[in-house]
Amino acid sequence: MTELLTAAQMRAIEQAAIDSGDVTGLELMERAGRGVVEAIFEEWPELAKPNRGASPSGSPGYLGPRETRAARRRAVVLCGPGNNGGDGFVVARRLLDKGWDVEVFLFGDPDKLPPDARTNYDVWCSMGAVKKLEVDAVTSGPRPTLLIDAMFGTGLTRAIPLDCALAFHAIEKRDVGDRHPWLVPYHRVAIDTPSGLDTDSGKFLLPEFSGDADDEEDWESYWEWWQNDASMRLLLPDLTISFHRRRLGHVLSDVSRKVVVCDIGLGKEDRHPAHLLWPHSNDVVRLLDFDVPKGRSKRAWPGNDLDKRRGAQSHKYTHGHALILSGQSGKGGAARLAARGALRIGAGLVTVAPTPGALQENAARLDAIMLSPVGDAPTLETVLADERFNALCLGPGLGQERARELVPVALAAERATVLDADALTAFADNPAGLFDMLHENCVLTPHAGEFARLFPDIAEKLNAPATQGPAYSKVDATREAAARAGCVVLFKGPDTVIAAPDGRCSINSAAYERSAPWLASAGTGDVLAGFVTGLLARGFKPIQAAETAAWMHVECALEFGPGLIAEDLSEMLPNVFRKLGV
Numbered sequence: 001m002t003e004l005l006t007a008a009q010m011r012a013i014e015q016a017a018i019d020s021g022d023v024t025g026l027e028l029m030e031r032a033g034r035g036v037v038e039a040i041f042e043e044w045p046e047l048a049k050p051n052r053g054a055s056p057s058g059s060p061g062y063l064g065p066r067e068t069r070a071a072r073r074r075a076v077v078l079c080g081p082g083n084n085g086g087d088g089f090v091v092a093r094r095l096l097d098k099g100w101d102v103e104v105f106l107f108g109d110p111d112k113l114p115p116d117a118r119t120n121y122d123v124w125c126s127m128g129a130v131k132k133l134e135v136d137a138v139t140s141g142p143r144p145t146l147l148i149d150a151m152f153g154t155g156l157t158r159a160i161p162l163d164c165a166l167a168f169h170a171i172e173k174r175d176v177g178d179r180h181p182w183l184v185p186y187h188r189v190a191i192d193t194p195s196g197l198d199t200d201s202g203k204f205l206l207p208e209f210s211g212d213a214d215d216e217e218d219w220e221s222y223w224e225w226w227q228n229d230a231s232m233r234l235l236l237p238d239l240t241i242s243f244h245r246r247r248l249g250h251v252l253s254d255v256s257r258k259v260v261v262c263d264i265g266l267g268k269e270d271r272h273p274a275h276l277l278w279p280h281s282n283d284v285v286r287l288l289d290f291d292v293p294k295g296r297s298k299r300a301w302p303g304n305d306l307d308k309r310r311g312a313q314s315h316k317y318t319h320g321h322a323l324i325l326s327g328q329s330g331k332g333g334a335a336r337l338a339a340r341g342a343l344r345i346g347a348g349l350v351t352v353a354p355t356p357g358a359l360q361e362n363a364a365r366l367d368a369i370m371l372s373p374v375g376d377a378p379t380l381e382t383v384l385a386d387e388r389f390n391a392l393c394l395g396p397g398l399g400q401e402r403a404r405e406l407v408p409v410a411l412a413a414e415r416a417t418v419l420d421a422d423a424l425t426a427f428a429d430n431p432a433g434l435f436d437m438l439h440e441n442c443v444l445t446p447h448a449g450e451f452a453r454l455f456p457d458i459a460e461k462l463n464a465p466a467t468q469g470p471a472y473s474k475v476d477a478t479r480e481a482a483a484r485a486g487c488v489v490l491f492k493g494p495d496t497v498i499a500a501p502d503g504r505c506s507i508n509s510a511a512y513e514r515s516a517p518w519l520a521s522a523g524t525g526d527v528l529a530g531f532v533t534g535l536l537a538r539g540f541k542p543i544q545a546a547e548t549a550a551w552m553h554v555e556c557a558l559e560f561g562p563g564l565i566a567e568d569l570s571e572m573l574p575n576v577f578r579k580l581g582v
């Protein structure tokens with residue numbers, strides 16, 4: 001698992017390291033600045049080459065004036081009033097040492113800089129100038145190769161001042177001489193976090209609304225201004241370089257093309273009780289791989305209940321039997337997608353339960369998946385008397401009326417149960433009624449619309465414009481929803497958040513190197529519900545099933561690539577399993 005930190009956690013870790021006497025704040029700042037420069041050169045190795053013409057003798061004679069100008073490496077560093085600005089001064093110094101031309105702007109009063117930032121400001125002042133950050137001042141000059149955003153980091157508490165935001169774009173428009181702008185290398189780098197971003201929620205902080213709160217038109221024009229205009233003024237970096245661990249905001253948004261984390265020697269084990277986890281392949285392999293590593297007791301291993309199933313003794317019933325409730329004729333595609341996902345991810349048997357009238361349609365489409373018609377609630381009760389059905393899925397293509405009839409029976413049977421789509425929407429009028437029936441082996445898999453129907457007050461808080469940090473985040477929202485529902489909630493999106501009622505929470509981010517925008521297409525959510533159900537059938541705990549399924553879902557999408565349709569997802573599972581070596 002990869003730990004994700006809030007700004008407060010990061011500050012606490014830093015403070016603990018300083019208090020222990022192992023390191024000073026100034027040393028951490030130096031490591032941070034060095035890490036930023038190293039990360040830049042790793043990302044763009046061509047920038048690490050010496051600056052041509054930087055020698056005291058000037059440009060080599062064989063270069064004409066135009067080539068000389070093109071070859072020079074220039075950086076503009078925008079420093080803010082806190083330690084993020086301090087990192088900026090270190091970066092400026094280190095780039096100058098490497099022969100770069102560096103311009104430094106400061107937003108704020110140097111006399112109010114915190115001590116470490118002030119020290120680095122003073123060091124820089126002995127090497128170069130610091131100009132006051134004003135839009136007019138940053139506008140003139142050649143466009144730099146690097147724009148460094150060292151304005152605000154984890155200390156941002158409110159929307160950045162307009163001048164700071166405008167400065168980014170003023171620099172972007174700087175003179176590129178007689179060359180086409182596209183041909184002039186220009187890289188935007190944010191230190192720790194893009195300025196303006198609340199690192200706990202991944203939201204950009206907005207200026208306070210100063211209009212009439214009761215005037216809807218006033219409010220909407222403010223909102224529109226923000227979305228269409230103000231946000232465009234913020235720096236959307238090519239690279240964000242953070243320290244020690246990723247922050248929540250880095251994975252709850254994808255405002256930066258890439259985020260890298262550099263080690264500043266704060267240790268590996270944080271053991272902070274509120275740390276959030278981001279599953280990656282090692283965790284998934286650990287859960288899916290039934291082989292117990294040497295030296296570990298089989299009993300203590302989380303996959304223990306599963307590992308025996310892989311041996312020669314295993315048979316289909318030891319892999320569980322999933323029941324996917326389906327709807328009327330002509331509406332069965334979603335449940336079939338879920339069923340195929342459940343079977344491919346490893347459930348031993350999968351049965352689809354459509355209405356009697358939809359039996360023919362399903363029989364014509366299904367082979368390895370069995371069929372058992374369920375016309376009404378009593379029939380479902382009879383079917384569930386067979387205790388081998390250990391995981392249920394209700395929602396995809398079920399129909400809301402049928403959902404209202406069958407969900408209570410399914411939940412009363414106390415099997416591991418996934419509720420998705422219609423099974424969630426059916427209770428939009430009475431979410432509390434649904435919550436009363438849910439039990440701890442349930443997983444709800446809403447997308448944003450379904451989430452808002454079940455948890456309208458939570459969704460309202462989440463969607464409200466954020467003006468102060470730390471802002472209410474999707475993590476907060478999912479945790480609150482899980483606590484209210486009393487079961488695991490998997491809140492879908494490119495930043496899928498999964499939370500359990502006890503507060504455990506992870507983010508499965510399909511951003512950056514795991515970006516799969518083609519996953520946002522019809523039916524992919526049904527497949528995800530099937531993956532969760534299949535893993536529940538295999539004996540995974542609800543939180544593990546949800547986390548693993550969400551991760552595998554994105555891996556399948558990446559494995560296929562653009563052009564993917566929902567049907568393709570399950571077909572990618574064998575490849576993904578093979579690559580994981582399970």
Ligand SMILES: NC(=O)C1=CN([C@@H]2O[C@H](COP(=O)(O)OP(=O)(O)OC[C@H]3O[C@@H](n4cnc5c(N)ncnc54)[C@H](OP(=O)(O)O)[C@@H]3O)[C@@H](O)[C@H]2O)[C@@H](O)CC1
Pocket residue numbers: 010011014028029032080081082083084085086087114151152153154155156157158159160161191192193243264
């Ligand atoms: N943690 C670590 O281990 C390490 C951390 N390091 C670095 O330190 C950074 C955190 O530093 P930081 O705490 O000084 O916060 P930072 O973001 O620089 O700004 C705070 C200042 O901004 C001000 N301010 C805030 N919002 C504002 C607004 N809208 N408009 C105007 N002003 C506003 C705020 O003023 P106030 O809110 O008090 O009025 C305060 O003066 C971190 O991101 C990383 O880069 C590294 O050196 C290595 C080790």
Ligand SMILES: [K+]
Pocket residue numbers: 084149150151152153190191192193194195
């Ligand atoms: K920054």
